[in-house]
Amino acid sequence: MQIPVGVSARHIHLSQEHLTALFGAGAQLHPKKALSQPGQYASEETVDLQGPRGKIERVRVLGPVRPETQLEVSKTDLLKLGMQAPVRESGQIEGSPGLTIIGPQGQVQLEKGVIVAKRHVHFSPDEARRYGVRDGQFLTLRTSGERGLIFEHVSARVSPKYKLDFHLDTDEANAAGVQTGDEAEVIELDGLHEQEHFHGNEIVRVNSSPKIEKPTEFVR
The missing domain is CATH 2.40.40.20 (Barwin-like endoglucanases)
Known part of the structure; x- marks a missing residue:
């Protein structure tokens, strides 16, 4: 079974509330490029991220808007930001950390939502x-x-x-x-x-070595 690969760079999904706070009243996302998943797109809009010890600029906003804001970054990005975040399925943001999101019209102190997306x-x-x-x-x-x-x-x-x-x-x-x-x-x-996809040496082997009991005392 062959599956096409889609490499996902750092990106952010915004709620309508946070989109408004970052880009101003009446703000909407403007599609720039369609993504592999139906109805999903990279927008013209970008934001900056401020972590405890570093900053990443021009992070792409993906649309459409979501009920909750979620930032997906790599482990390398986390090193630059100076923070840690869990590997999670999309949408599983409880207990995840936040950071500061900076837009052209304002900024948001995100309380949770930073994850490394599980493959x-x-x-x-x-x-x-x-x-x-x-x-x-x-x-x-x-x-x-x-x-x-x-x-x-x-x-x-x-x-x-x-x-x-x-x-x-x-x-x-x-x-x-x-x-x-x-x-x-x-x-x-x-x-x-x-x-049918295996090619010779992927046979599961069972360890047949006899179990050796730990001695109770040393022989001198």
Whole structure:
């Protein structure tokens, strides 16, 4: 099973309240480029981020607006900002940290919403049925090439709003030497090997060594 790769750079989703605070009364997002997921787009608008020990400028706002503001960054971005954040599924922002968001008309002190997005694959319901994948299932994917890697614990996310795409962040993509438009191969579904994709040495081996009991005393 081959899945197209979509590399996700740092970006932010804004609530309407925060969009207004940052860009002024009556502010709306202006689409700049359509994204792989239906109805999603990169907007013309950008914001600056101020962390405890660093700043990142011109972070793209993605649309449309959401009920809650959420910032998705890489581990490398967190180092620059001087902060830590959890690896989470999109929308799971409880207990995550905040920072200062700076716009052209104002700024927002975000109390929560900074996460490192957990790598995942989007499926439409038809695609999920075709590939035998269910929502919430974990997949293992392999990329090819000079720096090919195996990515474990990849979440399957199924919705009528989605289109087939493997999302990973820039740190992960750079480590594997992949870019948007490349493909990754699914080699495992919830721990069950897809044998037709295996090539010889991925046999699960059971440790048959006898158990050695710890001695109760030393022989002198």
